Amino acid sequence: AQSVTQLGSHVSVSEGALVLLRCNYSSSVPPYLFWYVQYPNQGLQLLLKYTSAATLVKGINGFEAEFKKSETSFHLTKPSAHMSDAAEYFCAVKRTDSWGKLQFGAGTQVVVTP
Amino acid sequence: KAGVTQTPRYLIKTRGQQVTLSCSPISGHRSVSWYQQTPGQGLQFLFEYFSETQRNKGNFPGRFSGRQFSNSRSEMNVSTLELGDSALYLCASSLEGGAEETQYFGPGTRLLVL
Numbered sequence: 001a002q003s004v005t006q007l008g009s010h011v012s013v014s015e016g017a018l019v020l021l022r023c024n025y026s027s028s029v030p031p032y033l034f035w036y037v038q039y040p041n042q043g044l045q046l047l048l049k050y051t052s053a054a055t056l057v058k059g060i061n062g063f064e065a066e067f068k069k070s071e072t073s074f075h076l077t078k079p080s081a082h083m084s085d086a087a088e089y090f091c092a093v094k095r096t097d098s099w100g101k102l103q104f105g106a107g108t109q110v111v112v113t114p
Numbered sequence: 115k116a117g118v119t120q121t122p123r124y125l126i127k128t129r130g131q132q133v134t135l136s137c138s139p140i141s142g143h144r145s146v147s148w149y150q151q152t153p154g155q156g157l158q159f160l161f162e163y164f165s166e167t168q169r170n171k172g173n174f175p176g177r178f179s180g181r182q183f184s185n186s187r188s189e190m191n192v193s194t195l196e197l198g199d200s201a202l203y204l205c206a207s208s209l210e211g212g213a214e215e216t217q218y219f220g221p222g223t224r225l226l227v228l
Contacts (some may be wrong), residue, residue, distance in 0.1 A: 032213050043118070043204055043219035051214040090157065099169045100147040100162030100211035107156060 004093050006105035014113050019063075019078040021108050023091030026072065031093040033074040034102065035065055038088045047089075050074060061085070086112045115141060118207050118220035126226045132193040135223045139186050139207030145169075146188040147217060148180060151202040160203075163188050164211050192225075200227045 007022040025031060032051050036044040048059025055067045061084075065076045074091060091105040119138045127133050139146050147170075148160040159172040163182035180190040186207075192199055202224050206217035 034216075036219075041221075043221045044206075045219070046216050049214075049216060092157075094213045096213045098213065099164065100145045100208065100217070101159045101170050101172070102147070102149075102157075102206075102217060103159065104157040 004091050004103055004105035006089075006091050006108050008108055009106060010109045010111065012111045012113060013081045015083055016080050019076075019081045019085060019110065021076040021089050021091075021110070023065075023074045023076065023105060024072055025074065025091075025093050027093070027095070031095050033065075033067065034092040034094070035059065035063070035074075035076050036090045036092060036104075038090065038107075040087075044090065047076070081110075081112050083112050083114070086110055118205055118218055120203075120205050120220040120223050122223060123221065124224050124226075126228065127195050128228050129195055129197060131195050132191060133195060133225060134189055134191045135203055135205075135225075137188045137190075137205030137207075137220060139188070139205075140218055143207035143209055143218075144186050145208045145211030145215075146182060146186065147206045147208075147211070148188070148190050149204040149206065150174075151204060151222070152200075157204070160190065162211060169211065195227045197227050200225060 005024045034049045035047040048057045050067045058064045092102040121136045145164045147162040162170040166182045177193045182188045202222045204222045206219045208215040208217045
């Protein structure tokens with residue numbers, strides 16, 4: 001069975017500080033990995049995805065994530081938080097044989113303080 | 115290109131009723147997936163349709179069903195509504211549902227069951 005673990009359901013960060021959101025997956029075979037963001041009363045928007053092309057993946061809005069196979073991790077970072085980064089963030093995985101099925105972590109709510 | 119659209123955006127039903135939700139994918143996308151989002155269970159995969167066929171299914175009771183039309187539009191139906199069916203229902207589309215493909219999400223339909 002495959003699962004996704006996001007460490008920390010809530011993260012508070014000061015404006016201008018580093019944003020670090022943790023995601024670990026369990027799988028014998030590296031899956032495809034995604035980070036999505038959800039703003040209030042909206043659907044999910046893709047931030048970035050890992051599809052084995054490069055271990056360091058750059059996404060939108062200054063976010064990036066590094067795939068570490070040895071640690072089965074895909075942590076999301078942003079060097080400097082902005083007030084507009086306040087949202088809920090979801091890590092998700094997809095197996096090669098799981099047509100159209102994303103398996104999501106529980107999500108991390110990010111609060112940005114001035 | 116227009117994004118994924120879902121109708122209606124909000125819905126209030128009473129226990130025992132049935133409901134139909136609609137999803138129009140991005141033009142050219144043939145795979146449509148449905149997810150349920152609740153505070154307690156998070157984001158859970160319901161099912162995926164491709165070329166009018168259900169290709170993948172999550173762990174939900176038979177009260178949850180769906181279909182896809184020849185133009186790739188999809189509907190999901192929930193019969194005999196229960197209070198626990200109150201949730202945000204999200205639809206996502208991708209080209210063919212491949213593991214590496216990005217799923218693009220609609221804004222969701224918020225269902226409240228009284």
